Amino acid sequence: MKEMMIILVSVILVDNFVLSKFLGICPFLGVSKKLDSAIGMSLAVIFVMTIATLVTYPIYDKLLVPNDIGYLQTIVFILVIAALVQLVEITLKKYVPALYRALGVYLPLITTNCAVLGVTLLNIDSGYTYIQSIVNAVGAGIGFMLAMVLFSGVRQTMEQSDIPVSFRGVPSVLIAASIVSVSFMGFAGIVDGLFR
Amino acid sequence: MIQVYMMPITIVTVIGLISAVVLTFAAKFMAVTVNEDVAQIFGILPGVNCGACGYAGCEEYARQLSEDRSVKTNLCSPGGSDVARKISTILGTDFEEVAAKYAIVKCSGTPDKTDYVMDFRGLQSCSANKLFYRGRGACFKACLGYGDCVKACKYDAIGIVDGVAVVDRERCVGCGMCVSRCPNDLIGIIPTASRVFVSCSSPDTGAAKRKICKAGCIACKKCEKVCEYDAIKVTGNLAVIDPDKCTNCGACIAACPVQVIRQY
Numbered sequence: 001m002k003e004m005m006i007i008l009v010s011v012i013l014v015d016n017f018v019l020s021k022f023l024g025i026c027p028f029l030g031v032s033k034k035l036d037s038a039i040g041m042s043l044a045v046i047f048v049m050t051i052a053t054l055v056t057y058p059i060y061d062k063l064l065v066p067n068d069i070g071y072l073q074t075i076v077f078i079l080v081i082a083a084l085v086q087l088v089e090i091t092l093k094k095y096v097p098a099l100y101r102a103l104g105v106y107l108p109l110i111t112t113n114c115a116v117l118g119v120t121l122l123n124i125d126s127g128y129t130y131i132q133s134i135v136n137a138v139g140a141g142i143g144f145m146l147a148m149v150l151f152s153g154v155r156q157t158m159e160q161s162d163i164p165v166s167f168r169g170v171p172s173v174l175i176a177a178s179i180v181s182v183s184f185m186g187f188a189g190i191v192d193g194l195f196r
Numbered sequence: 197m198i199q200v201y202m203m204p205i206t207i208v209t210v211i212g213l214i215s216a217v218v219l220t221f222a223a224k225f226m227a228v229t230v231n232e233d234v235a236q237i238f239g240i241l242p243g244v245n246c247g248a249c250g251y252a253g254c255e256e257y258a259r260q261l262s263e264d265r266s267v268k269t270n271l272c273s274p275g276g277s278d279v280a281r282k283i284s285t286i287l288g289t290d291f292e293e294v295a296a297k298y299a300i301v302k303c304s305g306t307p308d309k310t311d312y313v314m315d316f317r318g319l320q321s322c323s324a325n326k327l328f329y330r331g332r333g334a335c336f337k338a339c340l341g342y343g344d345c346v347k348a349c350k351y352d353a354i355g356i357v358d359g360v361a362v363v364d365r366e367r368c369v370g371c372g373m374c375v376s377r378c379p380n381d382l383i384g385i386i387p388t389a390s391r392v393f394v395s396c397s398s399p400d401t402g403a404a405k406r407k408i409c410k411a412g413c414i415a416c417k418k419c420e421k422v423c424e425y426d427a428i429k430v431t432g433n434l435a436v437i438d439p440d441k442c443t444n445c446g447a448c449i450a451a452c453p454v455q456v457i458r459q460y
Contacts, residue, residue, distance in 0.1 A: 063207065064207075067203050067204075068203075069203060069204045069207065069209060072204055072207070072208065075208065076207075076208060076211060077206070079211055079212055079215065080211065080215065082215075083215030083216075083218070083219055084220055086222075087218060087219060087222050089220070090219075090222045090223055090226050093226070093227040093228050094227075094228055095226075096226060097228075136447070140330075160319060160324050161319065161329065162318055162319045
């Protein structure tokens with residue numbers, strides 16, 4: 001249990017996928033303009049990350065490793081995740097139209113987002129067990145949500161401020177993102193302190 | 197030797213094939229039949245996603261129309277009666293005239309009537325200005341005059357004249373896009389048939405208003421007494437016109453000592 005908590009806290013705060021590992025920057029910058037779309041996107045990411053881990057881990061463990069082709073993990077994972085997201089999308093459209101309308105636009109956007117692929121690959125690189133991998137995936141998604149929600153707040157404040165012409169748009173957003181990222185460095189070491 | 201190459205190729209191919217087959221079957225068996233009416237109605241609607249119909253955008257209104265026959269076809273005020281007639285034809289439902297509406301700005305605080313209390317140098321928008329204290333006008337319900345509503349209007353029907361927003365009745369379709377943009381809630385939507393409106397929104401007492409603005413409703417009730425149709429009432433220090441009873445006779449306009457009741 002303690003181990004799970006360590007994984008969860010470290011992937012949300014210390015090794016935040018967006019702010020420390022710099023994965024999933026595209027949706028982070030693209031969809032963080034409004035709070036509600038940021039939350040919709042984050043929910044889709046949590047969902048897809050968890051499902052992707054649920055499926056790719058057994059494939060790696062039971063199919064790739066025994067046949068000695070672990071080096072194919074990246075390409076196989078891309079293939080599997082892309083097909084999986086499509087399948088989930090079709091299923092949601094049919095059986096849970098409300099959820100589909102809420103996540104709809106964002107699901108194809110993150111089909112093989114680097115953060116989603118990243119979490120599945122990093123699970124294996126870190127040598128996690130199946131359960132640990134799932135915890136890690138959920139945590140990574142929550143971390144993504146945290147970053148998105150925080151940053152959408154920052155951006156809504158920025159919209160109201162008078163920024164010099166040359167910094168308007170992407171430059172100021174990137175600078176703000178870097179400052180938020182630096183602030184997350186403050187969490188380094190928190191895991192050792194919390195769970196000693 | 198050959199097995200070194202064959203194994204990976206086989207496995208990736210098989211995974212690909214399985215995914216393809218599963219997806220094909222999923223697409224076939226879980227296909228959602230898109231109602232053709234939706235696309236057709238969506239094509240007719242103006243597509244400005246203003247929300248005047250009460251639904252979240254044109255697509256949602258089209259979906260509701262096709263699914264539920266009790267949804268009225270005349271809710272789209274930007275489209276007007278033409279759109280309502282076409283939708284009724286597609287759905288085979290009864291056609292009703294669209295009750296045309298237009299926007300009114302409930303403030304007449306031009307600079308000669310009231311004062312600015314600050315020289316605002318920040319971002320030139322109403323919402324930004326409103327964040328500072330409570331706006332630049334002496335009256336907290338005054339039109340801020342930076343034109344957030346002008347930017348919201350897709351029909352070029354609202355403009356800033358003398359520091360106060362003014363609606364161009366010829367162009368206004370009553371979609372209400374500007375209503376939510378006004379930080380002071382000054383814009384209202386009323387039926388086109390109603391031509392008289394009260395151009396003040398301040399809930400302050402008459403005396404307080406009089407000190408800061410020459411064009412504020414002082415709640416003197418003269419209009420209430422002069423109205424033969426019982427259409428105007430003073431509530432909360434403001435005269436309020438009931439568009440259903442108002443006959444546009446204009447008696448209240450003549451009676452108003454501060455000229456805050458106006459006619460288009």
